[in-house]
Amino acid sequence: MTKRWTNRPDGSNWGEFGADDRIGRVNWITAEKVKQGIAEVREGRTFCLSLPLEYPGGNLLNPRRFPPQLFAVVREGRPNMALPLGLFDPRVTDVSSDDAALLYLQYSTQWDSFAHIGSMFDADGDGKPERVFYNGWRGGSDIPDVEDRGVGEPRLERFPSKGTEALGIHNFARHGLQGRGVLVNLHDECGDARTWVGYDLLMKAMDKQKVEVEQGDMLCFYTGFGEVLMSMGRKPDHHRLENSCAVIDGRDARLRNWITDSKVSCLIADNYAVEGLPAKDAEGSHAMLPLHEHCLFKLGVPLGELWYLSELAAYLKEHKRNRFLLTAPPLNLTGAVGSPSSPIATV
Template sequence: MSQSPRWTRRPPGSTWGDFGPDDELGRLNLLTKEKVLQGIAEVKEGRTFCLSLPLDYPGGAVLNPRRHPPELRPTLRHGKPNMTYPLRCDDPTALDVICDDQVLLTLQYSTQWDSLAHVGQMFDVDGDGKPEDVFYNGFRAGSDIVGPVVYGAQGQQTPTTGPQGARRLGVENMAASCIQGRAVMIDLEAHYGRSGTIIGYSELMAVLEKDRVVVEQGDLVCLRTGFAQLLLDMNRQPDVERLFKTTSALDGRDARLQQWITDTGLVALIADNYAVECHPARPCTEDFCATLPLHAHCLFRLGVYLGEMWYLTELADWLRTHGRSRFLLTAPPLRLPGAVGSPATPVATV
C-alpha cells in the first residue's frame, strides 16, 4: 500500500494505494498484456457480436427521470440545417450534398460504463473524526470531481470556479487503457429465468458450478439476466414494474458476494440490467449505509468498473449452444475528458 497525499486511512478491504498513490485506474491495472493474449486465445471462429442496445433505448425517462433519450439534430451552415445541404446553395458549380449532425446525449442513458468518478462516499480519510465526500483512492469532491457547487455537511451550496467535471478518475482514463481482454459470461437467465430472483453468493456459486464457469484475476465478467432483451421487446415503452420484478440482479448487501468480487480480482462487472445490483437494495441494518452497496464496494473501494444495460442475448445464447463461457471483449468508452460515465458499443469476438 503506497502512501498518499490525500488520505491516511483507507476503507477496510479497499485497494486504495495498491497501484500507487495517484492511481486512477483501479483494477484496470490487472488488465495486462497477458490478459489481452488470453482473450485473443478465445477467438476460434472470428465471429463478432455487438453488445450495445440502440442508444435511444430504454425509451422515455421512466427508468430514471434525470436521464433522457438522445436528441439528434443537424449542425447549422449559414444558419440553415446542414442535413442534405446542397453546396450549390453557396457555389453554383459544386456537386456535393452534405450531411452533418450533433447530439445532446445523456451519457448513462443506455448501454454504458460507470467510471470510478461515478459514485463516491462519505469517509473519514484523515482519521480526524470528520467524514468527507471522497472517491476511489481518496480523490475529493469539490477539487478532483467538480460540479457547479460544493455541498456542505447540511446540504448548503458553495459555487465552484474553474473547469467542471472529473478532473481525476474521468472516463478518458478508461478509454486510453483501451479495455480489451478476456471476458467471462455468467448466464443467470438460463438458470433463474424471468423469476426476478435476487442473486446472492449462494445463487451465483450454484450457476458457476453447474456451468463450470471459472473467473480469474483480470477477467471482465458479464451477467445475462434478460433485462435488455425485455427492453428491446418493449420497443421504447418500458414497463418498469415488469422489468424489475421479472429479471435478476445481484444482492449488493451480501457480504459473501462482495468478498467474492474482492477475492477473484475481476476488473469489471457488466450486466444487461439497470444497475448490476438490485435497486433499491435490501434494507440497511446499520445506522448509515450506502444506498447502492455494490457500487460502493466496486467503484469506491476496489476500483472495479460497472457496465449496465449491455445487450448480451445473442452472445450468451451462442456461447451456451457451443459449450463456452469465455470470449474476447473490446469495450472502450468515449475518450471524453471529464465525463463520469460513457455510452459504449462493445464488441465480443468468439
Template structure:
C-alpha cells in the same frame, strides 16, 4: 516533490497517502499507486489480453450495445439522445447542396450533433460515478471522497464551481486503459429463469459451476439476466413495474458475495440490467450502510468498473448452445474528458 504510495497498516488503517490518512475497510486505495485512476484495470496485462485473444475460435463478432435511444424514459436524470442540426449562414447543414456555400458540382452534405446523457443506455460507470461520505483525513469529520481518495470540490467539480467535470477519475482514463481482454459470461437467466431473483454467493457459484465457467484474475465478468430482451420488446415505452420483476440481480448485501468479487481479481462486472445489484427501496439501509453495497465495493473501494444495460441475449444463446463461456471483449468508452460515464458499443469476439 512526488509523494510515496499510500501504505495501508492493518492494525490502525493509518497511511501516508497524499489525499487520505485512512482508507475504508477492505479498500485497495494506494495499491496501484497514489495517483491511480483506473483501479483493477491495472490487472489487464499483455499476457491477460492475449488470454482473451486465445478464446477466439470462430471469428464471429457480437455487438453488445442496445440502440442508444433505448430503454426509453426511466428517470428524469437520464433522457434519450437528441440529434440536432446547426445552420450555417441560415442554411441547415443537412441534405445541403455544397453550391449553397459557393461550391461547385453536385455534392450534398449532412452534418449533425447530439445531446447525449452518458448513462442513459448501454454504458460504463467511471470510478467518479459513486463516492461516499467517509473520514479519509482520520480527524472525526467525514469528507466526500471517491476511489483512491479523490475529493469532491477539488477533483470532482460541481456546477456551482464551473462544472460538472471530473478533473480526476473521468471516463477518459478508462478509454486510455486498453479495455480489451478475456471475458466470461454467466447466464443467470439460464440458471434461475427470467423473473426477478436475488443472487447471492452460493447461487452465483452454483451457476458458475453448472455452466463450467472458469473465472480468472483479470477477467471481465458478464452477467446475462434477460432484461435486455424485455427492454427491446418494449420498443422505447418501458414499463418500469414489469422491468422491476424481470431478470436476476446480485444481492449486494451478501458479504460472502462481496468477498468473492474482491478475491476473484475480476476487473469489471457487466450486465444487461440497470444496476447489476438489486435495490430494495422498501427497506432503506442503516445510516452507516450504502444503499448500493456492490457499487460501494466496486467503484468506491476497489476500482472495479461497472457496465450496465448491455445487450447480451444473442451472445448468451450462442455460447450456451456450444457449452462455452469465455470470449474476447473489446469495450472502450468514449474518450470524453471530465465525464463520469460513457456510452459504449462493446464487441464480443468468439
C-alpha cells in the same frame, strides 16, 4: 505522488496500485490478458453488445436521464442535412449532411467511472467524514463542485461542469478496455422472474456452467433484461421491468467478498445497475448502492450497465463456452463521469 488518505475503508485496496492510481483493477487488464482474450477467438465472429442509444426510451428507469436528441448542424443559416452545396456555389455538385447529438452519458449501454459513486468517509482520521472517492480522491477538488444555479427543468445548460481529470472516464479509454470476457448465464438459473442473486446462487450457476474467472477477467452477467427491454419498443413498463430478471444482491457480504477475492477487473450486466435497486434494507449508516460502493469506491472495479448480451449468451451456451475477446472502450471524453460504449465480443 501524494497519499490522499490516512484511513482507508475496510475491504478496500486503496494505494495498492500507487497513491495516484486512477484506474483501479483495470491495471490488471495487461498485455497478457489481451492475449488471453485473443486466444478465445476461434471463428472470428463478432457480437454487438450495446443497446441502440435511444433505448430504454423515455425516462422511467431514471427520471434524471433522457434519450439522445439529434440535431442538424447549421451551415450558412441552413440545416446541413441532405443539403445541396450548389445552393452556395452553383459549380459545386456535392450534397452534404452533418449532425450533432445531445447525450446523457449514462442513459443506455454504459460504463460507470469511479467518479460516479463515492462516500462520506473519514479518510483524514480526524473523526469527520469527507466526500471521498476511490483511492482518496476528493469531492470538491479532484471531483469539482458545480455551481448551483437553482432547481428547475432538467436542462444540461443550467449546471455546466468541468468534469474530473482525476477519475474521469477518459482514464479507462486511454488504457484500453480490451481483454478476456467471461459470461455467467443467470437467466438459465432464474428465468424472467425478478431474483436476488447472492453468493450461493452465483456459485451454483458458475459451478453448473463450469465458469472460472482469473485475475483481470471482465465478468458479465446475462439476465435476459435486455430482451425484455427491447421488446417494449422504447415504451418501458416500469412495473414489469422492476419485476423482471436476476439482479445481484449488493447487501450479500459473502458475494462482495467473493468479488474482492476473484480479482475480476470489471463487472458487467444487461440490467439497469448490475445490483438490485432499491437494495435490500439495512440498519444504521449504510450505502444506498452497496455493490456500487464496494466496486467503484473501495476496489476500483468499473461497472458496465444495460449491455445487450442475449445473442452472445445464446451462442456461448450452444457451443458450451463462456469466454471470449471483449473490446469495450468508453468515449475518450476528458472528465466525464460515465460514458456510452459500443462493446464487441469476438468468439
